[in-house]
Amino acid sequence: MAVIEHPGSSAQQITDLLAGRATQVIAPEELIQRPLSIQTLLDALARQAEANPELGARLNLQQVGILGQSLGAYTALASAGATLNRPQLERSCPPGFDSLNLSLLLQCLALQLPSETPELADQRIKAAIAINPLGSAIFGQDGYRQIDVPLMLVGGSADTVTPTLAEQIRPFTWLSQPQRYLLLMQKGTHFSTLDDAVEGEGVIPLPENVIGPDPAQARRYIQAVSLAFFKTYLSQEEDYRAFLTPAYISLLSGRALPLSLVQSLAPEQLPRQATVENAIVEAWQQEDSASLRGGGT
Numbered sequence: 156m157a158v159i160e161h162p163g164s165s166a167q168q169i170t171d172l173l174a175g176r177a178t179q180v181i182a183p184e185e186l187i188q189r190p191l192s193i194q195t196l197l198d199a200l201a202r203q204a205e206a207n208p209e210l211g212a213r214l215n216l217q218q219v220g221i222l223g224q225s226l227g228a229y230t231a232l233a234s235a236g237a238t239l240n241r242p243q244l245e246r247s248c249p250p251g252f253d254s255l256n257l258s259l260l261l262q263c264l265a266l267q268l269p270s271e272t273p274e275l276a277d278q279r280i281k282a283a284i285a286i287n288p289l290g291s292a293i294f295g296q297d298g299y300r301q302i303d304v305p306l307m308l309v310g311g312s313a314d315t316v317t318p319t320l321a322e323q324i325r326p327f328t329w330l331s332q333p334q335r336y337l338l339l340m341q342k343g344t345h346f347s348t349l350d351d352a353v354e355g356e357g358v359i360p361l362p363e364n365v366i367g368p369d370p371a372q373a374r375r376y377i378q379a380v381s382l383a384f385f386k387t388y389l390s391q392e393e394d395y396r397a398f399l400t401p402a403y404i405s406l407l408s409g410r411a412l413p414l415s416l417v418q419s420l421a422p423e424q425l426p427r428q429a430t431v432e433n434a435i436v437e438a439w440q441q442e443d444s445a446s447l448r449g450g451g452t
Contacts, residue, residue: 181226183267186293190233190275193221197279220282220385224348225317226261228288233275235283236302239265243295258289258317265293280304282388284381287345288326289317296329305334305388309377311343313367320425328422334388336399337420338380340373341413347373369411376414379407 197216204211223231233239248263283302286309290299310323317323319339327337340347344367367373383398397403401416408414 181261181264183264185226186229186239186261186265187268187272187275189226189230190277191273193230193234193280194277197277215389216279218281218389219277219279220284220389221280222284222286222381223288224286225289225345228285229290229293231283231285232288232290232294232299232302232306234277234280235304235306236276237290237294238275238298238301239268239272239293240295240298241266241270243297244292247292247295256291256318256321257315258322259292262289262291262293276301282385283307284309284384286348286377287311287314287317287323289322291321291326294326296326299326299329300331302330302332304332305384306330306332307336307338307380307384309338309340309348311340311345311347311367311373313342314345316345324420325422325425327417328420328425335418336384337417338376338404339415339417340376341415342368343373343412346370347412348377350374367412369409372409372412376407376412380404 197219200214201216204214204216221231221234223229244263244266247259248266282305284307288308308323308327310317310319312319314322323337323339327335344365346361346366347370349361349366349370379398383395386392386395387399399416404414404416
């Protein structure tokens, strides 16, 4: 597994911003450079694999999985095929700015990019997981529909940075890819799945009330589900598909951070729901009932 450091939008960049050494969270160009860095990494690995047969035998660079959180999740979506959507940005950004969706502050930076941008998708990526992604404005419905690889969106119902309804649940209804999953972590925050901060490793320490309940459990969820997801869609190990079902997720779910998994959700369901959790639970129950009637899992 390769972990990429993005200098223009790393933890160090946020630290510099808080210390007054930087004037913006990220430069608009980072929204292009991040997915291009994925392409650069895969190209570099391909050259190394060609020069080193032993390494080449261990790598399958035509079956690549990508997982990211927050801006990393944006990167995963763009690399998996989501396309920038300037008309949607113009509709979503000021003066009609939604102050309840902090992620729009970053998404609207894309309006400063040139009208012509490089191809951000990489055809070598065959499956993607996006945790707490932002994309409702920068991709919009049309951009999300360009994704044609298996995709899992992960959201936390207490996320105040990339609100779950706006940035994960509603975009999930836009996907046309049949191999799609929406994993909701009730009471999860934007930071639930992040590793513990270790001094000197470039991770910004956060107060416990910001991280939310039981982050260790949240990380175990992601480890278990991402293993099943990538084994199913990259290695084609069908035995793992049983772990990508509402029945298994209910077994995995803990009291501190209840989990829900949905594979289908109609846009017209959303306005009728009083809460994000109710929207997911109702869809989950409907899917489970349909599965039982059809004799499936």
